[in-house]
Amino acid sequence: MYQLTFSFEAFLAEFWQKKPTIIKQGFKDFSDPISPDELAGLAMEEDVDSRYIAKHGDDWEVKHGPLSFDNVPEDNWSFVVQAANHWHEGAARLVTPFRQLPNWLFDDLMVSYSAPGGGVGAHIDQYDVFIVQGSGKRRWRVGPKQGNYEEEFGHPALRQIKSFEPIIDEILEPGDILYIPPGFPHDGIAIETSMSFSIGFRSPKKQELLSSFADFVIANEVGDVHYHNPDLPARNTPGAILASEFADMEAMMRSLLDHPEMMKQWMGEHLSHSRHELDIIAAEPPWQAAEVYQFLESGEVLKRLGGLRAFYYPEQPNILFINGESYELPEECGTAASYLCDAEAISQGMLGKLMDHPAFIALLTQLVNYGYWYPVE
Known part of the structure; x- marks a missing residue:
């Protein structure tokens, strides 16, 4: 150590x-x-x-x-x-x-x-x-x-x-x-x-954040609306972009940021995406939930894959962001965030009553089958 x-x-x-x-x-x-x-x-x-x-x-x-x-x-x-x-x-x-x-x-x-x-x-x-x-x-x-x-x-x-x-x-x-x-x-x-x-x-650059957010907006078909102005005035200067029109379109763009939950989802997924290849080996054959439960119950340990990025927001610990994807657990499973995102390995002694929650074991089984967590030899 x-x-x-x-x-x-x-x-x-x-x-x-x-x-x-x-x-x-x-x-x-x-x-x-x-x-x-x-x-x-x-x-x-x-x-x-x-x-x-x-x-x-x-x-x-x-x-x-x-x-x-x-x-x-x-x-x-x-x-x-x-x-x-x-x-x-x-x-x-x-x-x-x-x-x-x-x-x-x-x-x-x-x-x-x-x-x-x-x-x-x-x-x-x-x-x-x-x-x-x-x-x-x-x-x-x-x-x-x-x-x-x-x-x-x-x-x-x-x-x-x-x-x-x-x-x-x-x-x-x-x-x-x-x-x-x-x-x-x-x-x-x-x-x-x-x-x-x-x-x-390495901290993210403004350009990276803007580019990633734009991709997220497009992929999720957010803000797929056109500019409308039913009070459009006639003008003698058709080449001009009026200040009011500029302000309206700027407001349209800024309004995309006015979705706190959506912004949290994008940011969590963006930050949890690794810039480097991961040594992912999917479980073959796949584990069943009962097998994961019995494995931990027998005192064995599951370790997080090296380099895997896993995050959460403390105010919403039941939503996890792992390798670019989001996973939602019931609110009573909120302690899972600390075990999966803060700790580098998990065992029955750490998890306590969380072991008996089917939703947690189901998610953990999914993550093991992806190769994100694996048995310590």
Whole structure:
């Protein structure tokens, strides 16, 4: 079990989305949750998002997975696996200490393996990231946040920038954590063969929210009405859009937002949709409700799929949003939200009387059959 050595509340107050920092020995006696061989195995899989990055003098080479590792050079190369928490249970456990932040902000765990000199070049990200140094050592440089960094086009697949004056320039050792808020340039270069674990938090953009909401409105045939104005005045300027007409059509658009329950449904479904592939294996043959009940009653545990996004609103805990879909339980099943969305595993001891509610067991059976929850071996 991984445990942070610092106060998360104090960290949030001083650093979160304010300034970068290094937390020396943020994890004490840290050991890699996944081996280089296991990581390479994931990078060779078709469904896993991976990249190989190498530098040859002034030239950069980038390959997208599935990768092979024939004839790799001795140094100046690395490979990364996105959403490793979706595919490897040990890696997923490294995310647990960071659950003090909202799950809806969490994006993924990216794992990087680097030979000496390996890195991806100086760049700027638009998300919050905690970079945990695993085995080996890596030198990190972080610059100040400003808007005039010049881009460098070393490779079309790499959004790099030219040099910057660092405000942080340190070598990280196993268990050290580097936190970087959005907009701060940074560059990490392996001093020796090393592993890095990046826990990323990505907030939605206005554009994404508007686009997603528009899709929801269209899919649900909301607001499928035309503009009407029975008091339309005659005019001598037919090319003009009158202020009153602009105001009416603007009001039409704004009225789409004046549906709190619909907005909650859309937001819950939107935030619970994963940007990365999930390792979903549907139950075969499907479970029956009685089997799920007996499984839990016998003291066994069901675990939530790594990377599965599951949320609820505290004021409506009987409505769950899981992997882009909404599920409604009777109001008396409201405690299910905390077990299914807050906890990473469930057992009979947690559920108590909820075990005896047919609607809950029916939903849990459905989720198990989808492969969203699965028996712990």
